[in-house]
Amino acid sequence: MKKLLALSLSVIMVLSMVGIAAADDGVVLKVVAWDVNTTTYYAAQKEAFEASHPGITIEYVDVASQDYGTKTSTMLAGDDTSDIFMIKEVTDILNWNKAGYAEPLNAYIERDGYDLSGFVGMESGYAFDGVQAGLPFRSDFWVLFYNKTLFDDAGVAYPTNDMTWEDYKDLAIKMTDASKGVYGCHYHTWLSAVVNWAVCDGVNTLVDGEYDDLAYFYNLYFDLAEAGACMPYPETQAAGLHYSGAFGNGNIAMLPMGYWYVSSLISNIQNGTYEVKDWGITAVPHKEGVPAGASFGNLTGAMINAKSANKDAAWTYVAWLCGPEGAKATASTGNRPAWVSEDVASVMSSVEGFPTDEASKAALLPSMVSIEIPGVDHASEIKTILNEEHSAIITGEIPVDEGILNMNDRVAEVLGK
């Protein structure tokens, strides 16, 4: 029954492609992606690639965003031969790699001497036991947004790209002005906004079952909350306050947030929705012993189907898409490519509405990016546990130490340790 369904689905898929394939000479690469029509960079990538690679045509296969994981897994299980699958969740590629759907890229990388340095470590998010199952082309890693007007008014120097968390704490407290309702910083309610910084060292992860390193960041939050430098979590949570509105209101000096916020910030300032006028970004602060400019983030990438008939052409595309040239095409639409380079940063900072100062441009060049939550078995169970204990710790219902002990215990139980 299942096979039949998968078979008929793929037959329909293939049939719908035949018409297109027959019309063109050369290779047609079928790229499975989500929300193709509403995501701006797909068209830009296709155009730029086809212009520089005559003989290879990109044809997108659109899959609804909310069903992407299920639908693509079904397609792959049904021996679909689409050449490239875009990777939405790290857990998707983890499962695809396990099931043997992903063409390992190691041999191609070695053959072409493909340079991975521009990924500043992000490629490891798609590497499982040494097998490079895919490559990232987009990464909204976290940066620090700040409101220049508030700093100017207070006569305080702007945040810099090399701040430590201690510097950040001092600066946030300095910028707080209760009489004007100004908060030095803002914590969004997510676990990642409070303690994910612990993974920036590239060694710790949120799935290793050891959470003692989170204590530093919980204590940082409590210090800031006690000093009145940030809104207390219970209030933000109960009010359902969104970070975008909070920063947009213009009374928050600093906000660590994912790069995705840039495009909505620019458009909301342009259409006059936000109070905040003048803003900048820097790298997120770092802990002592971790290099400045280290951050964390999530990835979007591409995988070559092991059943593709055009693997070489598919590699040509993936290598281009994820590398510096593809990154420029992605960046031209205001999105953050995974590839980090001066060229890419120039394209990104030339987007209208992006801050013009050098520090903001330099913040586009992170030294290292770790994965928010790596794709491993039990990742979502672990996430649930961490979120539960997080909500108890950050509301002050249990002491930090007890919460972290609970995290260690409960995750160890899941991992079978």
Place this chain on the structure above:
Amino acid sequence: MIQQAPVSSCRRPGGKLRRRRTLVALSFIAPNFIGFALFTLIPVIVAVFMSMTEWSGGSLGNMKWIGLQNYEKLFAVPQRYIDRLENPNFFSILGLFFERVDIGIALKNTVTFTVITVPLTMVFSVALALALNKAVRGAVAFRAIIFFPYVSSTVAICVCWNFMMMKNGPINQLLMLFGSSFNKTWTADSNMAIWAVIIVSVWKSMGYYMVIYLAALQGIPRELYEAATVDGANKWQQFTHVTLPQLSPTTFFVSVMLVIGCFKIYDTVALMTGGGPGRATKMLVTYTIDEFNASKYGSACAIAMVLLVLVLTVTVLQFRMEKKFSAD
């Protein structure tokens, strides 16, 4: 074997006619039954089966039959906690179950929520129905106002209540007037979070049950009250000896509906507390969804089965009690 009931007409209808009648009868049931079978019956049966498998989505070929292992895993108290006990015995381990194990916590929270919410809602809806049953000025308007929460959007209700129960919100300030020293956001406090959910649930559903009680009150024959008055019964005696017994079929219906509704609590919790802080308001359904989101479909179905058994047991008990009650 039970023989087919004899047809009263002098001539037994022929096989053809009988078949036609059966078909006509079935065609009347079909629209409802097909919907019920497709969207309720079959999924329930599949869920029973799935609760004994291990499956994380993708190909159905990955589904593995594991018997009762999901249930064992759900109810197991981790050894590491038992080892930390100074004096491990049945009761201390049972305590650990309700304190440390997800399903134990979810059971405890769901039962606590139900045990408090059901009687509270019933008391409030009866009281409101009694108050608004009289032909007082504006009774109709009040009925509409009290019914209003039931037809409002749950999201809007929860957002408003969350604001009202914030640290410096109106409710805490009001309580402070009465000498309360509680100064925390309700939904961020382990002890008060469940009360926040209870208050909103009672407030939201009491209007609906008030309407049901109003209808029932109007169905009580006047003569009973007149007879009671003649016998010298005061208002309270009239209430306990006439009104309440006459309302008992309604009370039975209301209690069954409420208990089932309470066991299935999800939306209010998800919107107000998200199950937190910690696991203070984690309910059986919240837990099911967590497991579902973690792609542990077998385990999620097993929790749903626990809920099914719980609801079934309570409902059967209620039916038994009702029978005994009405026989008395």
